[in-house]
Amino acid sequence: MTSNTGPEQGFSLLGRIFAILFGLAFSGIGAVFLSVIVYSTWQDLQPFFWEEAKCKILTSEFKSADGTNEPRVTYEYDWHGQRYRGNVLLADAPMNRSAGLRKFSSAAGQIAGLEVGKLVPCYVAADSPNRAVLRRRGAWYAFFLPIPLVCVVIGLACIFGAFGSGKIAPQAVSAGLSRRKLLAGKARTAGRDALPRMPTPGGASSAIFRSAKSRRTKAVVFLCMAIFWNGIIAIPILSVTGSLSFLVYLFFVPFMLVGLILLFAAANCVLALANPALEARVSLPLKLAENSSLQWSVQGKVERLEELVFTLEGKEEVTDHRDTSSSLESRVFQIIEIARLTRTDIRSRSGSATIKMPEITAPSFAAANNKIAWYLRARGVIPRWPDIDDAYPVQVVFKNL
Amino acid sequence: MIDLSIDKALYEPDEILRARLCADGLLSAKTAELRLLWFTQGKGTQDIGLIQTMEIPRSSASFTGEFRLPRGPVSFRGQLITLTWAVEAIIDQEFERKEFVLSPFGREIDIISLQTAGGR
Numbered sequence: 346m347t348s349n350t351g352p353e354q355g356f357s358l359l360g361r362i363f364a365i366l367f368g369l370a371f372s373g374i375g376a377v378f379l380s381v382i383v384y385s386t387w388q389d390l391q392p393f394f395w396e397e398a399k400c401k402i403l404t405s406e407f408k409s410a411d412g413t414n415e416p417r418v419t420y421e422y423d424w425h426g427q428r429y430r431g432n433v434l435l436a437d438a439p440m441n442r443s444a445g446l447r448k449f450s451s452a453a454g455q456i457a458g459l460e461v462g463k464l465v466p467c468y469v470a471a472d473s474p475n476r477a478v479l480r481r482r483g484a485w486y487a488f489f490l491p492i493p494l495v496c497v498v499i500g501l502a503c504i505f506g507a508f509g510s511g512k513i514a515p516q517a518v519s520a521g522l523s524r525r526k527l528l529a530g531k532a533r534t535a536g537r538d539a540l541p542r543m544p545t546p547g548g549a550s551s552a553i554f555r556s557a558k559s560r561r562t563k564a565v566v567f568l569c570m571a572i573f574w575n576g577i578i579a580i581p582i583l584s585v586t587g588s589l590s591f592l593v594y595l596f597f598v599p600f601m602l603v604g605l606i607l608l609f610a611a612a613n614c615v616l617a618l619a620n621p622a623l624e625a626r627v628s629l630p631l632k633l634a635e636n637s638s639l640q641w642s643v644q645g646k647v648e649r650l651e652e653l654v655f656t657l658e659g660k661e662e663v664t665d666h667r668d669t670s671s672s673l674e675s676r677v678f679q680i681i682e683i684a685r686l687t688r689t690d691i692r693s694r695s696g697s698a699t700i701k702m703p704e705i706t707a708p709s710f711a712a713a714n715n716k717i718a719w720y721l722r723a724r725g726v727i728p729r730w731p732d733i734d735d736a737y738p739v740q741v742v743f744k745n746l
Numbered sequence: 747m748i749d750l751s752i753d754k755a756l757y758e759p760d761e762i763l764r765a766r767l768c769a770d771g772l773l774s775a776k777t778a779e780l781r782l783l784w785f786t787q788g789k790g791t792q793d794i795g796l797i798q799t800m801e802i803p804r805s806s807a808s809f810t811g812e813f814r815l816p817r818g819p820v821s822f823r824g825q826l827i828t829l830t831w832a833v834e835a836i837i838d839q840e841f842e843r844k845e846f847v848l849s850p851f852g853r854e855i856d857i858i859s860l861q862t863a864g865g866r
Contacts, residue, residue, distance in 0.1 A: 659857070659860075661824045661825065661826040661827050661857070662826075663788065663789050663790025663791075663826045663827055664790055664791060665789060665790050665791055666791045674789055674790070674826060675826075676824075676825050676826050678824060678825070678857045678858070678860055679857070679860045703860075704851075705851050705855060705860075706855065706857070706860055707820070707822045707824070707855050707857045707860075708818065708819075708820065710818070710819045710822075710829070712786065712793035712795065713791075713793050714786075714790045714791040714792070714793050715786045715788070715790045715791075715793050715826075715827045715829075717822070717824075717827070717857075743759075743817070743818075743850060
């Protein structure tokens with residue numbers, strides 16, 4: 346018996362529209378933040394190249410606005426025999442105007458040492474001497490530049506993926522497989538449910554695995570995680586105030602690193618959407634000590650694939666529930682190589698291989714917290730691009746079933 | 747005191763398991779049961795599969811019960827999970843357990859020592 350969902354080819358129209366809209370929104374937001382950071386960095390760094398002059402403080406006070414005390418300072422300075430007046434404390438960078446960053450330095454801290462009548466150093470633009478600032482500040486937020494940059498890359502990759510991989514087919518696991526997906530899941534239940542569900546004798550079917558859907562799901566999950574995590578940590582980072590802010594930033598360094606790793610992983614998943622799409626047809630269930638056939642095909646830019654390896658992988662998977670937390674652990678206990686395809690094999694775009702099942706191994710088993718899970722795994726090597734690494738669950742049973 | 751014994755330590759799927767039970771307090775016991783089950787041990791939270799429960803008659807101090815063993819899950823020993831089959835006798839507050847191996851391979855599957863194999 347063969348189950349298939351039909352020869353669907355390519356992204357669905359809805360999926361393509363979603364990918365393009367998502368990519369436009371994501372890269373647009375990233376581009377806005379990228380330009381704000383770049384412009385602010387440029388504005389904040391300019392005074393470091395200006396010339397120093399002596400300024401006399403004329404007024405120095407707080408002005409209450411929006412519940413925050415804003416420092417207002419006016420000063421005058423002489424430049425090549427001409428007197429100028431200024432009221433700019435810091436460079437007029439957009440990042441310095443944001444409410445969160447105004448709080449970063451307290452108002453009192455910003456005008457400390459700027460008493461009326463005092464002569465203080467200020468920085469004057471030589472080519473435009475009416476421009477001056479009293480304070481210079483390093484554009485520390487430039488360190489966040491990679492975040493919007495990655496957003497732009499992800500967004501563009503989504504758009505590229507939607508336009509550039511029209512031959513990627515959606516995944517459809519056979520109904521026959523999903524009905525008998527592994528063994529009994531509720532092992533704690535007494536009686537018949539404690540027994541693993543066995544396939545009906547003679548009920549062999551072939552299942553077709555396709556890579557596109559699992560890749561899309563993975564990309565969306567990682568993107569959501571990256572946006573959520575980075576959004577959450579951005580709030581305290583941008584709102585931090587006081588003299589101990591350095592310690593707060595230090596505290597957030599590991600969280601920011603996790604955020605960057607998530608963005609990297611999300612970018613990797615999105616780029617992987619443009620990988621050649623795989624299709625594998627396997628006779629299921631796989632029976633111990635019997636041979637089974639694997640038929641594979643590759644669609645898309647197959648010339649990018651350097652090597653493609655199909656393996657069957659047995660894994661112990663456990664969940665440990667303790668109090669309110671739970672942890673997952675897994676260990677691969679057996680890898681059976683099915684086929685190692687070279688460039689020449691791959692360029693034929695399709696082929697078959699024999700899965701030689703061992704005589705003795707642990708068959709599939711699934712209880713509530715403990716599993717013996719088997720996966721058909723496809724690993725493809727693509728130079729200078731995220732590799733293919735797709736895994737599909739398969740069922741392994743005894744020969745006499 | 748419960749004296750529980752089974753006829754062998756290794757069974758194949760679909761085989762009949764005979765459990766012999768001898769207990770002093772069986773005649774006056776309020777509850778007396780023989781259970782066939784499997785359970786996991788290892789890093790994960792324990793799973794237990796209670797396959798069959800047999801009520802023990804209180805007409806004599808000894809009893810022999812039979813269970814037809816299912817096809818699986820088979821006994822295996824891994825790095826994270828070990829699956830063990832057992833027969834348990836529970837008489838009031840007392841219990842006794844005899845563990846055995848269910849496997850079609852003549853031994854428990856040791857998945858720690860499995861090697862990679864196969865080919866095109």
